[in-house]
Amino acid sequence: MDRTSPTLAWRKSSKSAQQDNCMEAADPPGGGRAVRDRKDPNGPVLRFASSDWQSFIGGIKGGAFDTLGY
Template identity: 40%
Template sequence: MHGETRTSTSAARLTGAQWRKSRHSGAVGNCVEVAALDGNEVAMRNSRDPQGPALVYTRAEIAAFVAGAKDGEFDDFIR
């Protein structure tokens, strides 16, 4: 969805979402959590603010991001 602006989703839409995070996440809460939603979408949120906003993406958008991460396209963010 190149060029579109993503907005956070309503809390009601996230009710009952099963959030999970990577086993590589730190103990101090420095991680991103994801949850599968109805409608072939995935929500992402900051684990330090579980009541805060969540961004919602399609599974195709998440797949493209994960593929890029696996290929090292974002490694410059962690150096």
């Protein structure tokens, strides 16, 4: 995936306010979700299938990651 592709509209969560220590997400052509570190826009991009991304979001909402100690 071309990280600098003009077809990717990167956005960050509205909950992160003015902070730069967050991730950005984009909806790549063909579906799924792409994520990257906002501080390193030319760095690696992770791409997830739609079903995997939905499982991840479901885990967040269900508290699956609440005990990771961060």
